[in-house]
Amino acid sequence: MTNTTLKLLAQQLQLSISTVSRALKDHPDIAASTKAKVHALAQSMDYEPNAYAIQLRTQNSRILGVIVPAISNLFYDSFISAVEEESRKHDYALMIMQSSNQAENELNNLKIFRQNRVSGVFACLSSHPENLEVYHKMNEREIPVVFFDIVPKDNRFTKVRMADERCAIIAAEKVIQRNGKKVLALFGDPGLSISQKRKNAFQNFMETYAPKMHVTYLNASSSKEAEDLIQKQYSKTQKFDTVFCMTDEILIGVMKAVQALQIKVPSELGIITISNGFIPNLYHPKISYVETSGFELGKLAFVQMMANIKGGKTQTELTVDAKYIEGGSL
Amino acid sequence: MTNTTLKLLAQQLQLSISTVSRALKDHPDIAASTKAKVHALAQSMDYEPNAYAIQLRTQNSRILGVIVPAISNLFYDSFISAVEEESRKHDYALMIMQSSNQAENELNNLKIFRQNRVSGVFACLSSHPENLEVYHKMNEREIPVVFFDIVPKDNRFTKVRMADERCAIIAAEKVIQRNGKKVLALFGDPGLSISQKRKNAFQNFMETYAPKMHVTYLNASSSKEAEDLIQKQYSKTQKFDTVFCMTDEILIGVMKAVQALQIKVPSELGIITISNGFIPNLYHPKISYVETSGFELGKLAFVQMMANIKGGKTQTELTVDAKYIEGGSL
DNA sequence: GTATCAATATCAAACGTTTGCGAAATTTTT
DNA sequence: AAAAATTTCGCAAACGTTTGATATTGATAC
Numbered sequence: 190m191t192n193t194t195l196k197l198l199a200q201q202l203q204l205s206i207s208t209v210s211r212a213l214k215d216h217p218d219i220a221a222s223t224k225a226k227v228h229a230l231a232q233s234m235d236y237e238p239n240a241y242a243i244q245l246r247t248q249n250s251r252i253l254g255v256i257v258p259a260i261s262n263l264f265y266d267s268f269i270s271a272v273e274e275e276s277r278k279h280d281y282a283l284m285i286m287q288s289s290n291q292a293e294n295e296l297n298n299l300k301i302f303r304q305n306r307v308s309g310v311f312a313c314l315s316s317h318p319e320n321l322e323v324y325h326k327m328n329e330r331e332i333p334v335v336f337f338d339i340v341p342k343d344n345r346f347t348k349v350r351m352a353d354e355r356c357a358i359i360a361a362e363k364v365i366q367r368n369g370k371k372v373l374a375l376f377g378d379p380g381l382s383i384s385q386k387r388k389n390a391f392q393n394f395m396e397t398y399a400p401k402m403h404v405t406y407l408n409a410s411s412s413k414e415a416e417d418l419i420q421k422q423y424s425k426t427q428k429f430d431t432v433f434c435m436t437d438e439i440l441i442g443v444m445k446a447v448q449a450l451q452i453k454v455p456s457e458l459g460i461i462t463i464s465n466g467f468i469p470n471l472y473h474p475k476i477s478y479v480e481t482s483g484f485e486l487g488k489l490a491f492v493q494m495m496a497n498i499k500g501g502k503t504q505t506e507l508t509v510d511a512k513y514i515e516g517g518s519l
Numbered sequence: 520m521t522n523t524t525l526k527l528l529a530q531q532l533q534l535s536i537s538t539v540s541r542a543l544k545d546h547p548d549i550a551a552s553t554k555a556k557v558h559a560l561a562q563s564m565d566y567e568p569n570a571y572a573i574q575l576r577t578q579n580s581r582i583l584g585v586i587v588p589a590i591s592n593l594f595y596d597s598f599i600s601a602v603e604e605e606s607r608k609h610d611y612a613l614m615i616m617q618s619s620n621q622a623e624n625e626l627n628n629l630k631i632f633r634q635n636r637v638s639g640v641f642a643c644l645s646s647h648p649e650n651l652e653v654y655h656k657m658n659e660r661e662i663p664v665v666f667f668d669i670v671p672k673d674n675r676f677t678k679v680r681m682a683d684e685r686c687a688i689i690a691a692e693k694v695i696q697r698n699g700k701k702v703l704a705l706f707g708d709p710g711l712s713i714s715q716k717r718k719n720a721f722q723n724f725m726e727t728y729a730p731k732m733h734v735t736y737l738n739a740s741s742s743k744e745a746e747d748l749i750q751k752q753y754s755k756t757q758k759f760d761t762v763f764c765m766t767d768e769i770l771i772g773v774m775k776a777v778q779a780l781q782i783k784v785p786s787e788l789g790i791i792t793i794s795n796g797f798i799p800n801l802y803h804p805k806i807s808y809v810e811t812s813g814f815e816l817g818k819l820a821f822v823q824m825m826a827n828i829k830g831g832k833t834q835t836e837l838t839v840d841a842k843y844i845e846g847g848s849l
Numbered sequence: 850g851t852a853t854c855a856a857t858a859t860c861a862a863a864c865g866t867t868t869g870c871g872a873a874a875t876t877t878t879t
Numbered sequence: 880a881a882a883a884a885t886t887t888c889g890c891a892a893a894c895g896t897t898t899g900a901t902a903t904t905g906a907t908a909c
Contacts, residue, residue, distance in 0.1 A: 192636070192660065194895060205859045210897065220857060235656065240634045241580070242895035245571040245864045260615075261596035269590070273617075282631065285615055287603075301612065304570045306522070326565065330522065441801055448778075448803040471771055471801060473778035524865055535889045540867065550887060572865035575894045852909080859902070870890085877884065 193236040201230060213238075244306070252282050253494065254302040254310035258290045264465045264483040265313070268337065271487025272311060279495065281308065290315045299323055307332065309494050314339040316381060333497035337490045338483075339383070345504055347497060349490045351481045352508040353383060354390035356463050359479045359513050360433055361394040367459050367519055369431035371403045373422060375443065376435045378410035387435050387463070405429065415442025423450055431519075434462040437469075444472055460518040463511075474517030485509045523566040531560060543568075574636070582612050583824065584632040584640035588620045594795045594813040595643070598667065601817025602641060609825065611638065620645045629653055632662075639663040639824050644671060646711060663827035667820045668813075669713070675834055677827060679820045681811045682838040683713060684720035686793050689809045689843050690763055691724040697789050697849055699761035701733045703752065705773065706765045708740035717765050717793070735759065745772025753780055761849075764792040767799075774802055790848040793841075804847030815839045 199206045204223070212219045212227035213236075230236075244250045253276060257265040269285060276283055284307060286298035295315050302310055310327065312334055321341050327334050333347070340348035364372055374391060377384040388406065395404055405422075409415035415438070422429065423446070434440040440462040452458050454474060462469060462478045469476035486509050496503050529536045534553070542549045542557035543566075549557075560566075574580045583606060587595040599615060606613055614637060616628035625645045632640055640657065642664055651671055657664050663677070670678035694702055704721060707714040718736065725734055735752075739745035745768070752759065753776070764770040770792040782788045784804060792799060792808045799806035816839050826833050 192895095196895075206896080207860080207898075208858055210895095211858090214897095218857060223857085237630070237633045239575070239636065239895050241571045241575040241636065242864090243897080245569070245575055245866090245894090246896045246898090248864070250571070260590045260599070261593055263591055266591035300567070303567045306569065306571065444801070445803040451781075468801075471774070471798075473775040522865095526865075536866085537868075537890080538888055540865095541888090544867095548887060553887080569865050572894090573867080575864090575896090576866045576868090578894070850909105852907105854907075855905095857902105857904080860900085862899095863897090864895105867893090869892095872889075873887085875884105875886070877882100879880100879882075 192239070193231075193234045194239070195236075198227065198230055198234065198236060201234075202226060248306075250306045250308055251280060252284050252305060252307045254298070254305075254307040255283055255285045256288050256295060256298050256310065256312045257285070258288055258313060258315065260285065260287055263467045264338075264481065266483070267465060268483035268487040268490070271484045272491050275488065275491040288313075288315045292320070296320065296323060299327070303327070303330075303332070309333040309335070309498055311335050311337055311490055311494065313337055314341060333494060335490050335494045335497065337486055340506070344506065347493050347504055348506045349486060349493055350506070350508055351486060352510050353386045355508075356479045356481060356511040357387040357390040357435075358394045359511060360461050360463060361391050361398075363461055363477070363513060363519060364431055364433055364459075365395070365399045365402065367431055369402075369429075369459060371427055371429040372405070372431045372433065373419075373429040374404055374406050374433045374435075375415055375418065375439045376406065376408050377439065379408045384408065384435065391433070409439055409442065412438050412442035412445070415439045416446045417442075419443050419446035420450070423452070428457075430457070431459040432461075434460070437462070437464050437467075440464065440468055440476065444476075455518050466514065469514075469516055469518075472518075477516035477519040478514050479511050480514050481511055482509065522569070523561075523564045524569070525566075528557065528560055528564065528566060531564075532556060578636075580636045580638055581610060582614050582635060582637045584628070584635075584637040585613055585615045586618050586625060586628050586640065586642045587615070588618055588643060588645065590615065590617055593797045594668075594811065596813065597795060598813035598817040598820070601814045602821050605818065605821040618643075618645045622650070626650065626653060629657070633657070633660075637662065639665070639828055641665050641667055641820055641824065643667055644669040663824060665820050665823050665827065667816055670836070674836065677823050677834055678836045679816060679823055680836070680838055681816060682840050683716045685838075686809045686811060686841040687717040687720040687765075688724045689841055690791050690793060691721050691728075693791055693807070693843060693849060694761055694763055694789075695725070695729045695732065697761055699732075699759075699789060701757055701759040702735070702761045702763065703749075703759040704734055704736050704763045704765075705745055705748065705769045706736065706738050707769065709738045714738065714765065721763070739769055739772065742768050742772035742775070745769045746776045747772075749773050749776035750780070753782070758787075760787070761789040762791075764790070767792070767794050767797075770794065770798055770806065774806075785848050796844065799844075799846055799848075802848075807846035807849040808844050809841050810844050811841055812839065 195206045195209050199209045209227050212224045213231060260266060273283055288295040292315050309332060321343060324334050336346055336348040338350055340350050376388045407418055409418055432443060434443055454460055460476050462476055463481060464478040465481055465483060469478045489507055489509055525536045525539050529539045539557055542554045543561060590596060603613055618625040622645050639662060651673060654664050666676055666678040668680055670680050706718045737748055739748055762773060764773055784790055790806050792806055793811060794808040795813060796810055799808045819837055819839055
């Protein structure tokens with residue numbers, strides 16, 4: 190069974206296609222009686238406008254592309270939710286693609302976006318990006334790009350991101366408040382810029398505001414590494430009493446070791462992490478964390494996108510602040 | 520800057536549009552030398568075919584719609600991964616929508632699918648579906664629908680799902696092997712058909728193969744409920760020594776209580792769950808689980824979809840079997 | 850009775866592709 | 880050297896919609 194089209198409706202009603210088209214969109218030129226008839230028939234014939242024809246004609250896809258490393262990541266998931274919510278309000282649809290952190294996929298996805306003439310794209314760079322060139326080309330074609338979370342240094346781009354330094358600083362404050370004797374601070378893959386940023390901010394803050402506190406800085410690029418690290422470190426004579434985890438991944442490893450060694454939290458060991466909140470709430474007591482909300486980031490990104498679409502160029506870097514969520518682990 | 524089109528290329532090269540079109544798709548009618556020229560110019564002008572024009576002309580969107588309750592759910596995430604992988608191979612793109620388990624969203628998403636003339640849709644019913652009517656209409660329009668995971672009873676539809684009963688039975692086997700004195704079996708929202716299925720299968724199996732084992736059956740429709748349940752039940756005189764969780768959600772609650780009460784796993788309490796594997800691996804020891812792989816389900820669903828697209832009607836219900844993954848919790 | 854105006858509906862072009870068919874141009878066959 | 884076959888390309892229609900321009904009414908004004 191073939192799809193209902195304007196032509197079909199027009200034939201049935203002995204009207205022209207344009208009249209039917211205008212009737213359906215409530216154009217003032219059309220008599221109320223005609224509109225009624227058209228609407229009735231359209232309803233009964235299950236008319237659904239052909240999105241492709243519309244987009245071809247109007248040259249406006251009203252589709253926004255989103256590239257995330259992985260949709261299963263809760264941070265990106267909440268980012269998408271926010272963008273989706275706003276998009277719905279503004280009558281845009283979303284095309285969501287995963288890069289799996291691989292530059293190749295990223296390029297492929299961008300290609301699909303271009304072929305679908307998206308009205309704009311939200312992009313989170315894969316961890317080892319190469320071709321910013323392609324993004325410049327997007328801008329030349331007047332396809333606005335809003336980078337989020339993992340953003341390029343080049344300041345000709347529009348970017349929104351979490352205040353990574355602030356997150357680390359807030360956590361450092363809390364660590365100082367606990368006033369432990371020995372602190373362990375765990376960061377992710379040292380090659381990632383986010384690890385460096387957070388580490389620098391954390392370390393700076395600690396050294397200026399608690400210079401005498403004993404802090405060990407270590408890196409772990411996987412949960413397993415973090416787990417092993419704790420297992421080894423914790424057997425030493427002077428056990429650490431506070432641990433800071435840069436990310437959920439680190440936290441997961443730490444918590445496995447904590448369970449294995451049956452360490453009491455928070456009495457023997459205080460734990461604090463940076464997270465969106467899902468993982469910390471899996472444990473008892475709940476882990477205290479500095480919240481990085483993908484949701485708010487999404488809202489902000491959307492505002493920037495609209496500004497870009499309407500007002501032309503706006504190169505700015507905006508950040509979303511973080512807040513501390515009290516669990517029972519510190 | 521406007522987009523490059525076939526017309527533009529044709530003008531530049533003093534060729535006709537059709538020649539350019541054919542050259543780009545390696546049509547045998549076109550001379551090799553012309554092809555070379557066309558390709559070169561297309562390359563340098565960053566030609567990207569307009570997906571809308573193509574789809575309008577060919578009446579084939581090569582887009583498949585997917586409706587899941589939530590993309591952040593790891594089960595559905597792996598389902599999507601599988602479908603995505605296969606789609607890529609077969610040159611289909613995906614349009615992914617969330618229903619958030621609400622019938623209204625489900626209908627809206629289907630509308631968008633229809634307007635985008637998707638070639639087929641994978642649908643996971645929202646937990647309290649109403650209108651199967653709309654799916655029948657899709658089929659009338661020759662848009663194949665493959666239901667997955669949560670499927671309708673109506674057997675005019677194509678469906679794939681996990682072997683829910685088998686999962687529960689495998690878990691029951693393991694529970695019997697542990698040979699505990701007192702077993703607690705926790706199931707989800709009693710209103711959901713999946714809860715009923717798993718419970719019936721589990722209970723049947725227990726009653727036939729270990730009729731003398733003491734089993735308590737309870738329902739919890741959230742993590743919190745499960746946690747409270749354990750807290751209350753565990754204080755009783757004869758503590759249970761084995762617990763079966765129907766789902767990750769239940770497991771999370773159980774594990775919080777386990778941590779709070781400092782119960783030793785598996786010595787004091789054996790734990791087994793049904794899961795895709797992420798959550799069980801967050802703990803130490805790792806929780807043993809019966810794996811329900813969204814990935815395999817996705818592969819199967821895709822095969823069914825292709826069969827539907829090519830071969831017309833195929834009403835069947837296929838299931839993916841489950842397997843037991845040994846952790847250290849039982 | 851002619852000019853003006855408003856209301857209503859139609860015409861026709863355009864968006865960028867694909868593709869059946871036919872037309873040159875070139876080569877091969879006889 | 881003419882006929883036939885082959886290679887290479889262009890014409891034009893179609894997909895379903897939107898929209899500026901235009902046509903057809905009938906009513907109102909002078």
